[in-house]
Amino acid sequence: MGAYQVLQGPEGYLPPAAAMQGVTLAGPGKAMIEGRHVEKQEAIECIAEKLLGATVPTFFPGPLVLWRTTDYAQERGKLIREISAEVGAKVIPMPDYRPKYPMINPEVEINPNHPNLTIWFNKIDVGVFIGVHCHQANLALKIIRGGTSCFTVALCAEEGHEEANVSLRETDNDTLRKLLATVKDLKKRRA
Amino acid sequence: MSLAITKINPAFVDVMPQEYLDLASDGPFAADKSVKDLGTFKELIEEHPLCAGCNLALAFRTLISALPCPEDTVIVGSTGCNSLAFPQLAIHNVHALFGNQNAVASGLKRGLKLRFPDQNKDVVVMAGDGATADIGFDMTMHSWIRGENITTVMFDNEIYANTGGQESGMTPFGTVRNMAPTGKNFQKMNVPEFAKQAGCVYVAKVSTANTAKIGQCFRNAVLAAREIGPTYIQIYTPCPTNLKMKPAESVALAKKRAKEDYAFEEYMSEEVENLLVSSGAIKPKVKKEEGKK
Numbered sequence: 001m002g003a004y005q006v007l008q009g010p011e012g013y014l015p016p017a018a019a020m021q022g023v024t025l026a027g028p029g030k031a032m033i034e035g036r037h038v039e040k041q042e043a044i045e046c047i048a049e050k051l052l053g054a055t056v057p058t059f060f061p062g063p064l065v066l067w068r069t070t071d072y073a074q075e076r077g078k079l080i081r082e083i084s085a086e087v088g089a090k091v092i093p094m095p096d097y098r099p100k101y102p103m104i105n106p107e108v109e110i111n112p113n114h115p116n117l118t119i120w121f122n123k124i125d126v127g128v129f130i131g132v133h134c135h136q137a138n139l140a141l142k143i144i145r146g147g148t149s150c151f152t153v154a155l156c157a158e159e160g161h162e163e164a165n166v167s168l169r170e171t172d173n174d175t176l177r178k179l180l181a182t183v184k185d186l187k188k189r190r191a
Numbered sequence: 192m193s194l195a196i197t198k199i200n201p202a203f204v205d206v207m208p209q210e211y212l213d214l215a216s217d218g219p220f221a222a223d224k225s226v227k228d229l230g231t232f233k234e235l236i237e238e239h240p241l242c243a244g245c246n247l248a249l250a251f252r253t254l255i256s257a258l259p260c261p262e263d264t265v266i267v268g269s270t271g272c273n274s275l276a277f278p279q280l281a282i283h284n285v286h287a288l289f290g291n292q293n294a295v296a297s298g299l300k301r302g303l304k305l306r307f308p309d310q311n312k313d314v315v316v317m318a319g320d321g322a323t324a325d326i327g328f329d330m331t332m333h334s335w336i337r338g339e340n341i342t343t344v345m346f347d348n349e350i351y352a353n354t355g356g357q358e359s360g361m362t363p364f365g366t367v368r369n370m371a372p373t374g375k376n377f378q379k380m381n382v383p384e385f386a387k388q389a390g391c392v393y394v395a396k397v398s399t400a401n402t403a404k405i406g407q408c409f410r411n412a413v414l415a416a417r418e419i420g421p422t423y424i425q426i427y428t429p430c431p432t433n434l435k436m437k438p439a440e441s442v443a444l445a446k447k448r449a450k451e452d453y454a455f456e457e458y459m460s461e462e463v464e465n466l467l468v469s470s471g472a473i474k475p476k477v478k479k480e481e482g483k484k
Contacts, residue, residue, distance in 0.1 A: 061203060069198045077202025091206045099278050109208045 006035040008151045008165055015146040018162035025160050025169070032160055032167040044175070046166050047128070047153050048182040052190070054126035054151075057089040060110055060140075062132030064157070066095055072173065079176040080130060086183050089128070092118060097136050115140040116147040124148075129164070130155040130171070138163050155179075194221055197262050214281055220262045226406035229256050239276035244438020246399040246428035246445055247272055247319075247346045253399075254317065254344065255280065257406035259413055264313040265303070267296040269327065271319035272353045272430075273346055290327030292316045293334035296341045304340075313413050316343045320361035321351050324380050328360070335389035335421045342416040343423045344409070345382065348430040356433045363452075369433060383456060386423040392463045393419075396456040398427035399442060400449035408457065411472055415463045427453045 004021035023035040031043030051057045065076055084091050092110050100111040106121035112132075119127060127150045129137050134156065141152050141163035154164035155171040168175060197220040199207055207215075214220075217233040224232055235255050241248040251273060258264050261282050268277045270289035277284050287295040296316045303312040316323075323331050323345040331343060349366070351357040356369030360380040367374045386394045393415040395408035405426060412422035427448055431441040449455070459467070467473040 066200055066203050066207070067196045067198065068200050069195050073200055074202060077200040081202050091203070093203060093206055093208070093211075095207060095211045096281065098281070105208070108206075 004035060006032075006145070006162065006165055009145040009148050011145050013146060015142060017142065023162045025162060026167070028170065031169065032162070032164070034165055035162065040168065040175075041178075043166055043168055044179050044182050045186075047168075047179060048186050050126050050151055050153065050166070051083075051087040051089065051128070051183065052186060054087075054089075056122055056124045057084075057087050057126040057128070058122065058124045059084045059089050059091045059128045059130065060094050060115075060132065061091065061130055062094045062136070063096055064133065065131030066093055076131075076173055076176065079173060079180060083176065083180050083183060086180065086187070090122065090124075092122070094132060094136075094140075097133075110140075112136055112140055113143075115144055119144060119148045119150045124150050126151045126153065128153040128155060131157075134158055134161070137161055194262060197221070218261075218281075219256070219258070224256060225410070226253055226256050226403050229253075235261060235281045236276065236279055239279050241272060241276055242430075242432045242438070244431040244436070244441045245272070246430070246441050247348060248276065249399050249402065249442070250346060250405060250426045250428050251276055251317070253402045253405045254409050255282075257409045258282075258313075258315075259410055260311065260313060263311060264315060264413075265299055267292045267299065267314065267316045267318075269316075269318040269322035271322055271346075272348075273317060273319060275353075290322055290325075291330050292318050292322060292327055293339075293341070293343060294330040296343075297334050297337065297339045300339060300341050311417050313417055314341045315413065315416075316341060318343075318345065319352075320345055320347045320349060321359045324360045324382050332385065332389050335386060335391050335423070338390055338420045340416050340419075341421060342409075342412045343386075343421070344412075345423070345425045346428045347425050348428045348433075349379070350430060350433050352430045352433050383423065383425055383458070386421075387458055389421075391421045391423045392460040393422040394425075394456075394458045395423075396425045396427075396453070398445045398449045398453050398455075399429075400427075400446040401455070404455060411459070411463075411467055414470065414472060415459070415466060418466055419460070419462055 006018045026032045026037040030037050031040045094110050097112045099113045104111045106118040110118040152164045154161040154167040160167040160169035199215050213233040266284040268274050269287050269292040296314045300314040347361050349362045358371035358375045362375045363379045365374045383394050383396050393412050397405050416422040429441050429444045431438050468475045
């Protein structure tokens, strides 16, 4: 155990849960890349690189950021939109976890229980989850890793996600500002 | 705090699907909506996979539109036809295991009281006759005996509808069903009477023949459960699929039964009556002699 890597999919139908393969969550101040524990800044740089290198980068904001009107949440929303604008990403919301059957419009929303449909339809190659409750995020991330080739990023406000290709923990607004600054810096260097 | 979860973060208004924009602008949150307002606001349940003519769906839609505070309500459901509609509901809901819905609701209500001591958080159980009176009867009864501040609603279609038509405790005596071919050989359970004896402070028996009455009773029940104790509503919701009726005929059956053996009944304790009168939910009863004068 311990050698398992949380790589970009498709891992196949019913992929093993990363936690069952020995992948553990990173501790405070750390982050995860493909199941490895790394420094937070390294993961932030990895996310910035992936976003800038993607063809269809997409942010999936969840209920924890979509349905909040506190000053902190509004600032968080603005930061997410700034980062997405900087990397030219789409923003497709996950407003709640209703299964949305029999159909959804994959251009404007993501079915939490079939996130792969939205990813396939839009040909999304890097997806960033933020503000999605942890239980639903793990489910969606696992489905995406199982059935799509999308590279997944979890900007978790709690302890992170083993199922994501890159996962930050305790992602507060300062972390988002760091990510924004890293993206801008990387863009400048590439130009 | 509660209303904050019904407002959209301004940073995302431009990307939110229309349904959610409508919910935030024209939904029933913080607005005193009732059954008579149906059609004038964005409803919390609009699409569901239940059969055409399903009276459970009619009752469900009516109940949801009558919730006094939808943004502060958690609904606990259980296995049965109604559980197919729950995932489409745009407010908090929990799917309990078959039968333990009143136990889940009891814990939830107690937890919410501790977590939000200064706010009213309503917990409502909505389940079928199988979950309420057969499989979950012990948990239903004990939640009433313990005096939990929850409302229990039974959708009484008198049958296990989504498993093909087995008889339930609520099936009337002698009734033949798809999977009860020799007819039921014991009486329909008198759950409203059990509820009274077990300590429910408000009990009503209604049918889909009168949706306005369903809304009114449900509102009374939720308010009484919030302030005083357990409440119970039993709604007759005939199933056109199992009873082999045309969808359009099911309400007619409900009306027929309402005139025969499913007439409206309502019981409330004196404490509930005082509460509902003081809050303006009902008018004070006038004694016959005083009325004559």
